[in-house]
Amino acid sequence: MLLVPADPLRPRRPDEHFKAEAVAAREAGLDVAVVDHDALTRPGRVDEAVALVPAGGEAVYRGWMLRSEQYAALAEALARRGVTLRTSPEQYRRAHEMPGWYGAVVALTPTSVWTRGDLRADFDRVRVELGTGPAVLRDYTKSMKHHWYEAAFIPDLADGETAWKVASRLRHLREDDFVGGFVLRRYERFISAEARTWWVNGVCVLVGAHPDTPNDVPHLDVDLDAVTPVIAALGLPFTTVDLALRDDGVWRIIEIGDGQVSDRPTTTEPSTLITALLTRTL
Structure with missing residues (x-):
């Protein structure tokens, strides 16, 4: 049901x-x-x-x-x-929280480090570990990309004060919804809208727009060759994988999520999603 x-x-x-x-x-x-x-x-x-x-x-x-x-x-x-x-609590956590899926797709997604908790000392430790240059900040489950310059984008990891200001703002905006700790991701430049792909038992059943950009139709030739075996290996019943084209022409994983709590873009008909899910046994 x-x-x-x-x-x-x-x-x-x-x-x-x-x-x-x-x-x-x-x-x-x-x-x-x-x-x-x-x-x-x-x-x-x-x-x-x-x-x-x-x-x-x-x-x-x-x-x-x-x-x-x-x-x-x-x-x-x-x-x-x-x-x-059908999705166990362990499987849900693995898909829903970034530390659960990052290790399986490390070659296909921006280099990332994270803390446990929100202490500045831990934040500075992983910031130094990631090195210098621009980075994108989030917590285990969500970014504040709609507040890009104040709570998501760090121009240079070497600038500890500015980086912490961004982290503090993200922590403030997330309030009680903050999950796990800070995640710092190496900034990569993308030249396409994100595509949201839906997977059932390791098989991609639907490719569509991302909910944040429902009218931006993704490339129809999204390359899943590299992605498919690693998503299948995760062993998750129902997931979403968001991908974007990097400026060197390589498709990269931006996000993995549990399909049960991943939003459907308004331009994807409900019946299309349900039909796609039923093409494989949930």
Whole structure:
């Protein structure tokens, strides 16, 4: 079955953002159930969050981003109802948090280092480790690229004060959503819009635009030859891989995410995504 967030005002109906996917899933023959996202994110209320999920069977979640520990709590609550999430908590963390997937794709993505936590001493240590020159900053799960010059881009790692100012701003903007630690990535110049690719059991089932640039159609000739074996080796049931063309003509992995919490661009029809997912057994 497909699990989607409930509408906060009409708790037995899908949230408006996921309603179209829920309709497409039902039309494709899948059972659909709702979960209370707000309850999922509050300690001690996870069983309440899944109260409307029918007992028994397997499920795939399509909803708002969850911290890894929240997803684990969701899996445990569903298990008490006899429902198994196809993506395990360990698999979710591996796809959702950058340290989980970086090692498998290190040759295909910008060189990166990270801290555990948000202390300046740790930030300076990894900053020096990465060297000099420009870098891009994020945490384990998300960047602040919409605040590029104040909370994402570091012009020169050698300038410790400016780098820390950017890091402090990112930490402030992320607030309670900050996950893991700071991630510093070597800056690379890209000459294409990002493509979001969707993978089921290590097979790419859909190539489309990125949600941030839904009207920027990616190159139809996205080269997946190098990417496919490493994504297959990750052993993840449902993932997204965002790619962009570097200025030397090489496709690079920008981001990997768990497909359950990866947004669908508005220019990709819900039925297209659901159909693509069903081409492989979830």
